[in-house]
Amino acid sequence: MPSNAGTTRLVIVESPAKAKTISGYLGPGYVVEASFGHVRDLPRNAADVPAKYKGEPWARLGVDVDNGFHALYVVSPDRKQQISKLVKLAKEVDEIFLATDEDREGEAIAWHLVETLKPKVPVKRMVFHEITKPAIQAAVANPREIDRDLVDAQEARRILDRLYGYEVSPVLWKKVMPKLSAGRVQSVATRIVVERERQRMAFRTAEYWDILATLAVGKPGEGPRTFNATLVALNGDRIATGKDFEPTTGRVRAGAGVVHLDEGGARGLAARLADRPFTVTRVEEKPYRRRPYAPFITSTLQQEAARKLRFSSQQTMRTAQRLYENGYITYMRTDSVNLSETAIAAARRQIVELYGERSVPPEPRRYTGKVKNAQEAHEAIRPAGDNFRTPGEVAKELSAEEYKLYELIWRRTIASQMTDAVGSSVSVRIRAVSSAQEEADFGATGKTITDPGFLRAYVESSDDENAEAEDAERRLPTLVKDQPLTADELAAQGHHTQPPSRYTEASLVKALEELGIGRPSTYASIMQTIQDRGYVTKRGQAMIPTFLAFAVIGLMERHYPRLIDYDFTASMENELDEIAGGDHAAVDFLTSFYFGSTNGAGDQAIAHAGGLKKLVTENLSEIDARSVNSIPLFTDDEGREVVVRVGRYGPYLQRALPGSVSGTASVSGSASGEGEGEEGGSQGDRAPIPEGLAPDELTPEKVHELFLGGGGERKLGDDPSTGEPILLKSGRFGPYVASGERKSSLLRSQSPDSLTLEQALQLLRLPRLIGVAPDGTEVFANNGRYGPYVKRGDEFRSLDSEDKMFTVTLDEALALLAAPKTRQRRAAAPPLREMGNDPLTEKPLVIKDGRFGPYVTDGEVNASLRRGQTPEELTLEQASEMLAEKRAKGPAPKKKAAKKAAPAKKATAAKKTTAAAKKTTAAKAAKKAPAKKAAPKKATSTPNE
Secondary structure, eight states: OOOSTTOOEEEEESOHHHHHHHHTTSOTTEEEEEOOSOSEESOSSGGGSOGGGTTSTTTTTTEETTTTTEEOOEEOGGGHHHHHHHHHHHHHOSEEEEOOOSSHHHHHHHHHHHHHHOOSSOEEEOOOSBOSHHHHHHHHHSOBOOOHHHHHHHHHHHHHHHHHHHHHHHHHHHHTOTTOOOOTTHHHHHHHHHHHHHHHHHOOOOEEEEEEEEEEESSOOSSOSEEEEEEEEETTEEEOOGGGBOTTTOSBOTTOOEEOOOHHHHHHHHHHHTTOOEEEEEEEEEEEEEOOOOOBOHHHHHHHHHHHHOOOHHHHHHHHHHHHHTTSBBOSOOOOOOOOHHHHHHHHHHHHHHHOGGGSOSSOOOOOOOSTTOOTTSOOBOBOSSSOOOHHHHGGGSOHHHHHHHHHHHHHHHHTTSOOEEEEEEEEEEEEEOTTOOEEEEEEEEEEEEEOGGGGTOOOOOSSTTSOOTTOOBOOOOOOTTOEEEEEEEEEEEEEOOOOOOOBHHHHHHHHHHHTOSOTTTHHHHHHHHHHTTSEEEETTEEEEOHHHHHHHHHHHHHOGGGGOHHHHHHHHHHHHHHHTTSSOHHHHHHHHHHOOOSSSSOHHHHHTTHHHHHHHHSGGGOOHHHHTEEEEEEOTTSOEEEEEEETTEEEEEEESTTSSSSOOOSSOOTTSOTTOSSSOOOSEEEEOOTTOOGGGOOHHHHHHHHHTTSSOEEEEEOTTTOOEEEEEEETTEEEEEETTEEEEOOTTOOTTTOOHHHHHHHHTOSEEEEEOTTSOEEEEEEETTEEEEEETTEEEEOSSTTHHHHOOHHHHHHHHHSOOOOOOOOOOOOSEEEEEOTTTOOEEEEEEETTEEEEESSSOEEEOOTTOOTTTOOHHHHHHHHHHHHHHOSOOOOOOOOOOTTHHHHHHHHHHHHHHHHHHHHHHHHHSOOOOOOOOOOOOOTTO
16 A cells, blocks of 8 residues: 655554564555554552652552552563664654554553654554455554543553552452452452352252153154153152252252152152053144354353363464454454444355355344443454455464364354254153053153254354254154154163352353453453462363462452452443543542542442542451461361361361361461461361362362371371370371371371371381491481482482381391492383474474473473463463573573682681681670670561561
8 A cells, every 4th residue: 555655654553463464465655563562551560660759658559549540651671672663763754553453452552652652743543353455454544543531441440450459469468378469350250260169069969860761653654763751740740850959958949849759769650651551642843943143252252262172261362363463353352243244245245155045144134242331333253354265265374273263253253144043843742641540741852953044154052061052953753642652661860960060261251241340351361360370270171269269259258348249340340431431530430449439430339438448458457367268168977167278388178176276366367377377286187188179079078088098187006115196197298107206207108098007107117227237337227208218327228119118138238238329210201292393493392291390392492381271271382482482581591600719718717717716705705794684586577478
């Protein structure tokens, strides 16, 4: 696209990939450069605060809360070089176009660029939904001004999150554990996951039975000869199903009016129905119609990518970002289901080409979003361009990950403009009278699809993996009322009620969206944050809260319930949307939230409480750390209260008589919630919780097993030589036996479950004196960090088995000690996974298990997997990026060795002489001087202690 004659324009985008793509669509006279995302932000720590502000009381926040919430912005250290480059370019051009993303974040970046570069030439804002040549040319031809309302909304959100995090997080440091964080959305997301786990912990399963009948028609006609039907009623009363049981008791709900069959009842009824005639009592046929799904928005894309492709939210957004920047899809952060007229026309043309004219409805389909305050001016996520490229046309240009996501987006977009899926559904009731004159009603349903319509292109998945797909048919024979049937088989079926499913990233994003919490640009980062903070772990796709999350959410619920209230958090999102629309002032909103002034803006409940600042400072003394870090489980059969403690070394179980475990020991407590200390105090038995054990798996049976099998104290017997009891205990480093002052860890080959008194006695006699060598030196056998060994003086030799510690003779030990040391190297463990060749270096990448966990390597550079990443889920592209980042950082700088001064020995000798003289003089003076009382030591503490 030619520029005005002699005019040079600087186009600033966010990423180098986008810059490369756009530069290809602009003619001479355009310089396209990247800002590399945000160029300024609030200070990350005290070191980032400029010297002239360090003394200000608000400096730690980075926001002057007393003067209109003025934000202190600093240029990110890793952006300074790029900013210098942009400043230089800005001086060399005639005009600047800010081409950052079209959302609030992009608008804010554009404003920060103006504030930082301070250009002397005209500045224009250009926006586009896709990176194609026509879209870029249209954006250049139709620029606009920076939208200050959008900037204000983004700035208000950033300040709000800073105030929330910086005021609430210190409470967690003091009362739960150092280095924790709270966040306006992350804390609510964590609460949702914790509440689901609480439901699972309180859940009590119930068993119920029914009968599955395989029925056959006498004269086969259209359709199958046999079909299945399930018992649904007995003597007019409905048979109980899972929904009829109370989840917390496992009992039938009061007033349900159902028949609860047990195994005996179901088998008996099946026997009484054997060889009895079955008759069709009712046939209902209805037309079936299913409309297509709306095109993707950010949240639905993340949900379907998780269900169909097993992508995490971060993986989906990272892949979508690459597709967008390279011109394959439209902008991927959107909450609008709209398609432009151009896109609708492109979809309809392609449907005709691929599926025929009958698959296109007479009128284009229009969709209305369900998301509150959706920006309908934006578009849904779709393939870019006026003519969509099929997945086959782009397959060779994309990575495997990109191809899968592009195909998903393409199919969803095409399907959204296709005809409905139509067919018919049939519901049938069948009755049989048992030999005991019981009327048993069976039910069966069928579905036949006569025209699949959009289902040819796309079928949506469900969070319930056992749910039937939309395009699945269930064909029944042609049946009519009063038709006789025979039972080929009657099988009694047992079922158990299931606890509510854990959230996946996809279903958690859906829950947040339905609550009106978060926005398209934040979902992926929230999913990652709650995992990085240690609040949530993943087992496959399931998100499991840690006991640390239980402690944090418990504290927030008891002392700051409004801050994690769903409606309150959603109302803040609405306030921010109103600021973006120019209907509210950001300062009024922030003032109400932080200081509590009620002037028509902000949340009244927080305002009447005096605002966030007063809320977190005045309530601090009321929070009992010990209570917060104790999560009650149940009271066992012996009346002992069992709780989970969140300690500095991780969660552990504790049990004691009622009142002695979860009592409020002291108001101040300790940062880790261990007022008595792990080493001191004896408030009952303790047992470590194995890593990876989910909270809902701590059943009474499992807790009992942990206390007996390596957890709490268990007496094995008495030492016959001393009469002291021998106890099996569990400590920080695992199970051990103790008797009096003696202690010994269990061997690797020993299990706490099966440890005998004889084995414990053997352990307590370690180190074992084998005998005395000819030179008079004692020889011992013992167990150490690297396994069993024999020792004489300073000489050690390894034993090849743990049993040898108790059987090795003096001669054998001396022979071992006389032999030269041999350094045995362990065989290298096989890699956890082979990934293929790095796209950048072509070197083979593998994932190995290291001392500090799994890591990816190309043989030269290593990169540890991040929290939440698993060897199975890590993609080749992610691995390549991680190694590229590590290479860019370069090797860690080596410490320089201190230079030795030549006369060091003399100087040292002189110092020793001088020190000795001073000591002698001081000693003489001390004898003459009267004794002074020692000054009391000052109590010292460190932050977050």
